[in-house]
Amino acid sequence: MLAKEDIRFSVAPMMDWTDRHCRHFHRTLSRRARLYTEMLTTGAVIHGDRQRLMGFDPFEQPVAFQLGGSEPDQLAKAAKVVEAFGYREVNLNVGCPSDRVQNGAFGACLMLRPALVADCVKAMKDAVTLPVTVKCRIGVDDQEPEPALFEIAGRCVDAGADALFIHARKAWLRGLSPKENRDIPPLDYPLVHKLKRAFPDTPMAINGGLATIEEMRAQLNHMDGVMIGRAAYHDPGLLLSVDPEFFGAPAPVADAFAAVEAYYPYIERELGRGEKLSNVTRHMLGLFAGLPGARSFRRRLALEAVRPGAGVGVLASAVEEVTSAIARMRDANAA
Template sequence: MYHKTLKNKEKILAIAPMMDWTDRHCRFFHRQLTRRTLLYTEMVVADAVIHGNRDKLIGFSGAEHPVALQLGGSEPRKLAEAARIAADFGYDEINLNVGCPSDRVQSGTFGACLMKTPDVVGECVAAMRQAVSVPVTVKCRIGVDEQDPEEALDRLAESVFSAEVEALWVHARKAWLMGLSPRENRDIPPLDYDRVYRLKAAHPDRFIGINGGVQTLDEASGHLKCVDGVMLGRAAYHTPALLASIDSEVYNAGAVPADFEAVIEAMADYAGQHIASGGRLSHVTRHMVGLFHGLPGARRYRQILSTDATKPGASPEVLRRAFAAVDLSVSARAA
């Protein structure tokens, strides 16, 4: 189903891969709010997939579909093996990271620094495409350091398109590998959405999505007039309630009021299973703190999750108690 959507270049809204945030608990939570949005894992290094604890690193719930695994690496053989393993796990897409600017990825010669070696990226994509039948995609920047974004993005795009990549997601900022921290690279380099629009105009038959600084569904809808897909990042994480409108506003699935009580019960049951397997409540609830942003009682909800949910032995009842502090009547009247 997802493969057909991508092949037909139907509009896609996705939640971007975010290190330390989009783990399996976060993705399960987001799936309770939107059934259609494409979810991404955190980046996982190919070597870790090949040699590490696979269930821990890339295991996921079947409820998360459609879900994509983002891989980090620069060696075609290893990426192909890791992609094959991920496909066997049931992922709907394998994505190659060509955008992360952290020190860790620079030392491993992958991530954003691969913008400097587009031919290598093309070789990696070709190897992954040969290894799996699910879509192989790339997420990149418009350039790094002193590169000219016109030339750098075109070269990268031409290389991966020649390798038959099935989607190119572009974070519409440069990455400065020298002089800016990973956090600063998310905000300081200016956004250049027009550069991504020009790439799409030059390649109308290719799936091209945009990422970077998108705060609202109205903004996402505006981008979807020019490109094929939009990724929401921090806005989706910090104010997850906006995800509850995606299925109706983006996918025309019909307006259905968000049933937050059902969401909380689903997450409480999920947290109970996680605790029974040796986990802690806070592993799950840390992703839910912003759910009721702006509603009466939201502050108390946050306080309970930030304190009581982090205590040893905390049970799912803490989540239910936090939810009881929220006044949803304001939200209902606004709707």
């Protein structure tokens, strides 16, 4: 079972972003945030190269696995694999509007099939002892959000779902791209709050449009947790506030510079295994957002980390862009 405290703060599953390098970096910044994998389909889990696709470092825990699929028996089989790998939770994707997902008749398409979603949840619950959770939208296309959301939530709860993560926007399967679906449909936080009041015993977190610690803290007056995506990725430094602000625990590192120092051993280990520097450091580009030299840091890291043989010296030089810019600003202010 999941406790409400377990979902107090989560970093959302994001395709092409929340890979194992990203999660390791985010864990360096917060020990308590719940981290999620990129979505993987049942077919990839059952038939793919599991170690390459699903492997993770124990340091990432607590980490949850997001599955995409719509066949209960296949989801049950995949959930068993997820459990065997040691993940803390298996999450069913009922919110992604990408063409790939639509072609596979899962993701946000499942908002139109609440009975099937319930069957999927029950099949996974019967197959594993892991918590089984659902991430959904408030509706799709021409659905009326309130009845659509309340029906799918009620069926999931009845089927035994251990928690719900609600992206507080509709998804338009026709007419909007996945990127547009993250911004254009209006947010409806009050509807999600109403859902939580209707299911007070079910752990429930809200997702969508939350960019600051203050906004996230305000949501906790209504919800058990918040789940953030792009804000954590584009400005990972905000994760340094998560443990103190949401869990009353000290941050694991003092600041962004200390985070880089703490991340060096992991980078060197991965480089030693043949990984490219850019595959690891691409998740760090927003680390110094708002500080002098941040743009130079991003540019230098983006341009030089992709070069053959690039090593940790590239990252050190990029960080120097920030420390030098701060020193120049300090000197100018003192003059």
